[in-house]
Structure formats: structure tokens, C-alpha cells
Amino acid sequence: MIPRFKKPGQVANPHLKKEEFLEEHNRLSPENLRATMPLLSRFREEKPLLFQDEDWPIDKFRRPFILWLTALHRS
Numbered sequence: 001m002i003p004r005f006k007k008p009g010q011v012a013n014p015h016l017k018k019e020e021f022l023e024e025h026n027r028l029s030p031e032n033l034r035a036t037m038p039l040l041s042r043f044r045e046e047k048p049l050l051f052q053d054e055d056w057p058i059d060k061f062r063r064p065f066i067l068w069l070t071a072l073h074r075s
Contacts, residue, residue, distance in 0.1 A: 021056035025065065033069060043068055 016024065018040055026034045043065055044051060050064060 015055045016058055017054070018056050021058055021061065024058050025062060028062075029066075032073075033066060035065070035069065039069070040065075 018037070022035055022037060022040055029035075040056075047064065047068065050061060
């Protein structure tokens with residue numbers, strides 16, 4: 001039987017440090033959605049409920065970060 005859907009890829013290490021999150025996010029993003037360390041710090045200050053510890057799991061934070069970033073660019 002042929003599977004109908006591809007399984008989503010697993011992130012090798014879901015417990016990324018802030019610098020690793022930034023590197024991975026920028027690698028996956030077009031130029032207009034690239035981030036900087038100050039932007040990540042501001043995101044963390046404005047969304048404290050997302051953060052339980054110092055980890056930056058890409059699968060958990062990337063989508064909220066992109067939505068926050070695009071809203072920031074509109075204003």
C-alpha cells in the first residue's frame with residue numbers, strides 16, 4: 001500500500017538555543033522575514049507565556065514568531 005501523505009520531518013534537536021533558533025529561522029525564511037537577536041529578545045518580552053525555559057523549539061515558536069514579525073512590519 002502506498003501512503004497517501006508524507007509524514008512531517010522531525011526536528012533533530014527540538015531544544016535549540018536562541019542563537020540556533022535564529023540561524024535556523026533565517027535559513028528557512030525569505031529575506032523580508034529574516035530576524036536579528038534584538039527582534040528575538042523583543043518577541044520574548046512581548047510573548048512571555050510561550051516561554052517555559054531557555055529553549056527555543058523551532059516547531060513551537062517559528063509560526064508564532066512569523067505571525068508576530070509580519071504584524072510588526074504592517075504597523
